[in-house]
Amino acid sequence: MSETDPSRRDAAAAGPSPGPGSRPRATGNAAAGAKAATGAYTPAAVSPNRRGQRRYTIRLWAVRHSRLLEWVYHRFAHAFLLLHPLWKAIGYARAEAPVTAVERRVKGVLFDCRMCGQCILSSTGMSCPMNCPKQLRNGPCGGVRANGNCEVEPDMPCVWVKAWEGSRQMAGGDAILAVQKPVNQSLRETSSWLRVTAAAAMARDDEKDAGGTR
Amino acid sequence: MTLPERLPGHSSRGRLERVLRRGEFAVTAELNPPDSADPEEVYERAAIFEGWVDGINAVDASGANCHMSSVGICALLTRMGYAPIMQIACRDRNRIAIQGDVLGASAMGVSNILCLTGDGVQAGDQPGAKPVFDLDCMSLLETIRTMRDQSKFLSGRKLSAPPEVFLGAAINPFAPPYDFRPYRLAKKIAAGAQFVQSQYCFDVPMLKRYMDTVRALGLHEQCFILIGVGPMASARTARWMRANVPGVHIPDTIIARLEGAADQRAEGKRICIDIINEVKEIPGIAGIHVMAYRQEEYVAEIVHESGVLKGRRPWRREPAGDEDRLRERLDGLEHDAVERPTDRAAEAANVAPQR
Ligand code: SF4
Numbered sequence: 011m012s013e014t015d016p017s018r019r020d021a022a023a024a025g026p027s028p029g030p031g032s033r034p035r036a037t038g039n040a041a042a043g044a045k046a047a048t049g050a051y052t053p054a055a056v057s058p059n060r061r062g063q064r065r066y067t068i069r070l071w072a073v074r075h076s077r078l079l080e081w082v083y084h085r086f087a088h089a090f091l092l093l094h095p096l097w098k099a100i101g102y103a104r105a106e107a108p109v110t111a112v113e114r115r116v117k118g119v120l121f122d123c124r125m126c127g128q129c130i131l132s133s134t135g136m137s138c139p140m141n142c143p144k145q146l147r148n149g150p151c152g153g154v155r156a157n158g159n160c161e162v163e164p165d166m167p168c169v170w171v172k173a174w175e176g177s178r179q180m181a182g183g184d185a186i187l188a189v190q191k192p193v194n195q196s197l198r199e200t201s202s203w204l205r206v207t208a209a210a211a212m213a214r215d216d217e218k219d220a221g222g223t224r
Numbered sequence: 225m226t227l228p229e230r231l232p233g234h235s236s237r238g239r240l241e242r243v244l245r246r247g248e249f250a251v252t253a254e255l256n257p258p259d260s261a262d263p264e265e266v267y268e269r270a271a272i273f274e275g276w277v278d279g280i281n282a283v284d285a286s287g288a289n290c291h292m293s294s295v296g297i298c299a300l301l302t303r304m305g306y307a308p309i310m311q312i313a314c315r316d317r318n319r320i321a322i323q324g325d326v327l328g329a330s331a332m333g334v335s336n337i338l339c340l341t342g343d344g345v346q347a348g349d350q351p352g353a354k355p356v357f358d359l360d361c362m363s364l365l366e367t368i369r370t371m372r373d374q375s376k377f378l379s380g381r382k383l384s385a386p387p388e389v390f391l392g393a394a395i396n397p398f399a400p401p402y403d404f405r406p407y408r409l410a411k412k413i414a415a416g417a418q419f420v421q422s423q424y425c426f427d428v429p430m431l432k433r434y435m436d437t438v439r440a441l442g443l444h445e446q447c448f449i450l451i452g453v454g455p456m457a458s459a460r461t462a463r464w465m466r467a468n469v470p471g472v473h474i475p476d477t478i479i480a481r482l483e484g485a486a487d488q489r490a491e492g493k494r495i496c497i498d499i500i501n502e503v504k505e506i507p508g509i510a511g512i513h514v515m516a517y518r519q520e521e522y523v524a525e526i527v528h529e530s531g532v533l534k535g536r537r538p539w540r541r542e543p544a545g546d547e548d549r550l551r552e553r554l555d556g557l558e559h560d561a562v563e564r565p566t567d568r569a570a571e572a573a574n575v576a577p578q579r
Contacts, residue, residue, distance in 0.1 A: 143344055143355070144314075144315075144341060144342075144344060144355065144357045144360070145357050145360075146341060146357070146360045147360055147362075147363070148360050148361070148362035148363070148408075148411060148415075149362070149404065149408045149411060150399070150400075150401065150404065150408070151341045151470075151471075152341070152394060152395075152396030152399055152423055152470070152471040153343060153344070153347075153396075153399065153470030153471040154399040154400050154401070154471070155399075155400075156399075156400065156473065158400045158401070161343070161344055161347070161470040161471070162344035162346050168400070170401070170404075171400055171401045174401045174403075174404040175401075187407055187410070187411060188411075189362055189363075189366065189411055189414050189415045190362070190363070191363060191366075192319065192358065192359045192360070192363040192367075192378075193358075195358075
């Protein structure tokens with residue numbers, strides 16, 4: 011389907027042609043050969059979507075322990091909700107900056123979080139979908155390599171292959187089958203924790219009100 | 225005559241939807257988009273398919289290579305009475321541009337839209353481009369479905385006339401994670417996909433395994449599944465595709481068969497027909513999608529020799545809805561006196577036109 015188009019055949023034939031059945035070299039820099047042929051400076055450690063190539067060790071660890079992290083998160087979300095009076099006293103708006111700073115660091119280390127502000131880690135097997143070069147939030151694209159690595163970044167395990175593995179270990183893993191809405195870009199760099207807590211507190215209060223009036 | 229209204233239970237007035245819903249084995253093909261501003265090139269390429277296919281895919285910068293846009297190709301094709309399937313890739317445009325294109329295309333008479341994620345920009349001729357990926361194929365499907373069924377934009381703003389389109393998506397049963405793939409199809413159906421076209425199929429056993437799960441989930445009854453096929457020009461091309469085109473899986477046996485043949489081009493066509501013959505017997509398959517890149521002249525032969533149409537001749541011409549109006553205007557223009565811009569300028573200057 012036409013996500014395919016061999017019209018680059020000529021270009022490739024002109025450059026160094028790949029060996030039989032060869033895959034592009036695993037350098038973290040897709041089609042490095044083609045780019046180098048243009049004379050451009052192409053350091054091997056830079057990914058095509060212009061961010062430094064990181065190691066994936068911790069991120070992959072998180073996926074392997076998705077069941078544990080799911081449990082931890084449930085505890086944590088509960089505790090955060092208990093702190094609701096505190097957040098309300100400080101004011102959610104004022105708590106935003108410090109909480110965001112903590113959230114960015116904690117989730118940054120664990121998941122390579124990109125602070126989209128609408129975290130769906132529990133629906134994606136604890137594999138952050140914003141690390142997918144196409145930022146897909148609904149499953150793997152059609153380009154995943156036979157070895158399970160990403161189409162765009164040949165040495166990165168496909169975020170969604172990992173997500174599927176992670177979700178299979180989680181109690182609520184089937185959340186991966188739900189269709190996700192598009193990212194609201196205006197929520198970038200805001201705290202997902204506070205948003206979830208505020209929403210949960212509101213739902214809880216509504217429930218209480220409904221119970222009271224009945 | 226064009227259908228003035230949708231048939232009951234149909235989402236579009238298009239031919240492809242009617243063929244599929246009648247239970248016929250459908251055939252679609254992919255038009256190789258020209259690198260040109262000349263409409264003739266599109267017409268020529270479409271004419272090859274005439275009488276052989278039920279829909280023509282207008283690709284949206286496939287492989288992240290620049291070509292004539294899919295909206296442009298669709299506009300030309302609908303003008304000539306073809307039934308295009310407009311592809312939309314999320315790689316190049318954000319939700320504002322895409323929703324506008326959907327309305328424009330539907331106004332031009334496009335009845336089928338195929339929602340794709342799109343290849344990464346690294347795969348194409350402009351690796352320095354900014355990848356957009358504002359929506360993904362799933363949210364794109366949902367967005368267009370909302371526009372069609374609820375007559376509103378993603379933002380909730382009302383449309384005065386919704387786009388009547390038959391919604392499609394792509395599947396690739398040949399890429400990992402294999403056991404997730406059928407569920408991903410289920411998600412696409414939940415998001416609004418009514419038909420799907422697959423990536424090139426060269427591995428029929430793998431497709432059969434996929435279809436087993438699809439049937440177990442009952443997905444083949446909720447959506448029409450068209451399998452992508454195509455001839456390989458040579459073993460070298462096959463190797464190149466396998467190594468360079470994202471998501472194409474070609475088993476070694478196919479390459480060995482190509483290599484062993486005296487005439488590789490003819491053998492490529494033979495393999496394609498063999499695959500079609502196997503695929504059409506799999507329960508739950510509703511048609512094929514032929515991608516014969518730079519071998520478009522083979523499409524008719526392949527379709528004919530595989531006998532998938534069973535003697536049916538796809539309709540040649542499908543007039544657009546506004547055809548009568550267009551004809552009236554063209555007639556009117558013909559009979560009007562030719563107007564010279566200088567006359568108008570003179571009029572404006574309030575001077576009597578010189579004769
Ligand atoms: S291969 Fe996986 S990580 Fe790479 S773009 Fe596709 S879905 Fe995203």
